[in-house]
Amino acid sequence: xxxxxxxxxxxxxxxxxxxxxxxxxxxxxxxxxxxxxxxxxxxxxxxxxxxxxxxxxxxxxxxxxxxxxxxxxxxxxxxxxxxxxxxxxxxxxxxxxxxxxxxxxxxxxxxxxxxxxxxxxxxxxxxxxxxxxxxxxxxxxxxxxxxxxxxxxxxxxxxxxxxxxxxxxxxxxxxxxxxxxxxxxxxxxxxxxxxxxxxxxxxxxxxxxxxxxxxxxxxxx
Numbered sequence: 001x002x003x004x005x006x007x008x009x010x011x012x013x014x015x016x017x018x019x020x021x022x023x024x025x026x027x028x029x030x031x032x033x034x035x036x037x038x039x040x041x042x043x044x045x046x047x048x049x050x051x052x053x054x055x056x057x058x059x060x061x062x063x064x065x066x067x068x069x070x071x072x073x074x075x076x077x078x079x080x081x082x083x084x085x086x087x088x089x090x091x092x093x094x095x096x097x098x099x100x101x102x103x104x105x106x107x108x109x110x111x112x113x114x115x116x117x118x119x120x121x122x123x124x125x126x127x128x129x130x131x132x133x134x135x136x137x138x139x140x141x142x143x144x145x146x147x148x149x150x151x152x153x154x155x156x157x158x159x160x161x162x163x164x165x166x167x168x169x170x171x172x173x174x175x176x177x178x179x180x181x182x183x184x185x186x187x188x189x190x191x192x193x194x195x196x197x198x199x200x201x202x203x204x205x206x207x208x209x210x211x212x213x214x215x216x217x218x219x220x221x
Contacts, residue, residue: 001119001159002204003126005133007166008197009060011213015200016065018211022125022202023094030094032067033124037075037109038101038131041147045101052099059197060129062097075106078113090118095125098132105147106135107156116157130166133201137163143184160203163192168216170197178217185219192219 002022010016023030036049051057053072055064063070071089073096078086090096098106110116119126126136134140138158145154165181167173181194193201198214210216 001122001126003128003136003160004200004202005128005136005160005164006200007130007133007168007195009057009062009129010065010127011061012198014211014213015198018200018202018209019065019125019127022204027065027067029068031069031071031092032063032095032097033071033073033090033093034063035073035075035096035098035132036101038099038103038106038135040076041102041105048101049099060100062099062127062129067095073115075109075113075115078115083114087114087118090115090124091122093124095127096122098126098128098135100130100132102147103131103134103140103156104145104149104154106131108149110135110157119157119159133166134164136160138190139163139188141184141188160208161206162190162208163188164201165192165194168194168196181217182219188219189221191221193217194219 004019004022010019034053036052039045039049135156136159137156139154140156142154165184167176170176185192195216196214199212199216202209202211
């Protein structure tokens with residue numbers, strides 16, 4: 001499986017080049033599906049979802065990269081739709097663009113929709129943004145739990161074997177310091193990366209490459 005787990009989207013040339021490398025062809029020749037579901041669990045989420053879909057999020061560029069085609073995959077709708085309607089579309093796409101928001105809400109609907117079961121078999125490049133990246137880890141830590149799933153907890157999909165602390169030193173996020181990340185990492189059962197908005201993790205079949213024009217840190221267990 002190929003993943004590009006970003007903090008804030010395709011923010012710089014290095015992350016852009018990593019995406020093109022994973023796709024194996026220019027973005028202009030690729031079809032993509034945008035997943036805005038994580039946004040709905042937070043205040044103003046509907047408006048933020050529209051901005052993500054329409055490419056009106058300059059601080060978190062994903063959909064506005066010049067894709068050959070762009071569709072929307074709304075996970076909350078999928079349980080009410082026959083699988084033969086949407087599964088072939090997901091299997092044929094080149095990229096899944098998974099927006100930020102609430103990671104636990106996103107995880108819940110990935111499971112409820114059936115997308116979580118499909119992910120390991122897809123040829124699409126998975127491109128995560130913040131919560132869209134965190135949901136692929138084994139757990140996010142209580143610090144990041146806002147929306148609580150039935151039964152509680154902080155367990156996520158576990159597609160990768162590390163956790164993520166995004167938005168390191170982000171302006172306005174006063175508690176997103178390296179010291180806070182270190183305290184959080186000490187509570188996690190697996191190794192963890194703290195990343196800023198100029199950093200992404202490129203993952204191919206479990207092998208991780210850090211792509212960064214900013215700063216980051218790996219906390220080992």
